[in-house]
Amino acid sequence: GAVVSQHPSRVICKSGTSVKIECRSLDFQATTMFWYRQFPKQSLMLMATSNEGSKATYEQGVEKDKFLINHASLTLSTLTVTSAHPEDSSFYICRASARGGLEQYFGPGTRLTVT
Amino acid sequence: AQSVAQPEDQVNVAEGNPLTVKCTYSVSGNPYLFWYVQYPNRGLQFLLKYITGDNLVKGSYGFEAEFNKSQTSFHLKKPSALVSDSALYFCAVRDPPPGDYKLSFGAGTTVTVRA
Numbered sequence: 001g002a003v004v005s006q007h008p009s010r011v012i013c014k015s016g017t018s019v020k021i022e023c024r025s026l027d028f029q030a031t032t033m034f035w036y037r038q039f040p041k042q043s044l045m046l047m048a049t050s051n052e053g054s055k056a057t058y059e060q061g062v063e064k065d066k067f068l069i070n071h072a073s074l075t076l077s078t079l080t081v082t083s084a085h086p087e088d089s090s091f092y093i094c095r096a097s098a099r100g101g102l103e104q105y106f107g108p109g110t111r112l113t114v115t
Numbered sequence: 116a117q118s119v120a121q122p123e124d125q126v127n128v129a130e131g132n133p134l135t136v137k138c139t140y141s142v143s144g145n146p147y148l149f150w151y152v153q154y155p156n157r158g159l160q161f162l163l164k165y166i167t168g169d170n171l172v173k174g175s176y177g178f179e180a181e182f183n184k185s186q187t188s189f190h191l192k193k194p195s196a197l198v199s200d201s202a203l204y205f206c207a208v209r210d211p212p213p214g215d216y217k218l219s220f221g222a223g224t225t226v227t228v229r230a
Contacts, residue, residue, distance in 0.1 A: 006158075032216055043205065043220045044159075093158050097216045104149070104209075104218060108158040 003027060004096045006107035013084055014115055021079045021110045023094030028105075029074035030096035035067075038091040038109075050077055084114040117142045117208045119189075121221035129229055134196040136224045138189045138206030148189045149207040149218070150180055159205065165189060166211075176200070196228045 003026040013019050023033060032051050036044040048064075050056040050071035058064045068080040077096075081088055094107040119140045128134050140146050147166055151159040163174025170182045180191045189206060206221040 004158075034217070041203070041223070041225070043222045046217065049217065091156070095218070104161070104216070106151075106158040106160075109156070111156060 004105045004107040006094060006110050008110060010111045012113045015085055016083055018080055018082045019084055019112060021092055023077045023107050025075045025096045028098050030098060032097045033071055033077040034095040035069060035079050036093045086114045089114045117210060117219050119206045119208045119221040121206055121224045123224050125225045127227045128196050130198050131195050134193040136191040136204050138221060140187050140189060140208050142208060145211055147209045147211050150191050151205045153203045198228050198230050201226055201228045
């Protein structure tokens, strides 16, 4: 089956710094990628949807200047958390979708801890 | 808007007993329904989906789900639960094509299977 990877799997950073999380589709072209965050024992909250080569569409309440999303190629999307704060500590998960595909492939997630 | 509800935060069963995780949906039109499982600090793993066809859908790891249109339900079932089935389970719904690929998730149900 299709594989989606995320890097890093865990990251600890200091408050005020920026962190980049990569999401890669390894054996298919992901025309659309979705970014979610998940707090402990809670559901996934969609942050933004990105299509290759275009600007991401952010969900209401998500700061686009804080959570920078780039989808420069059909196999890579990045989420950069800028000027991170402890409240940004969360589990970030990407999901990739191929053109016209019904299948949805999730990455393994990235645990971000901001100290 | 499409939505799903998981009425139970937690389900506890003994190993070997039947397991049911409940999900109800609210959609306009025909629903595309999914079940995912999440183990601690991991991404979501696909279990099964209902698009059309037989109301009883069989999926991974011995799980199945029954689509019931009259009750707007899509309950996940396993005839004989294993301790290793202990995890967080999510029901999800998305628009059928050509709608967008956004998935809306339920709040999740924590399943604990005791030995």
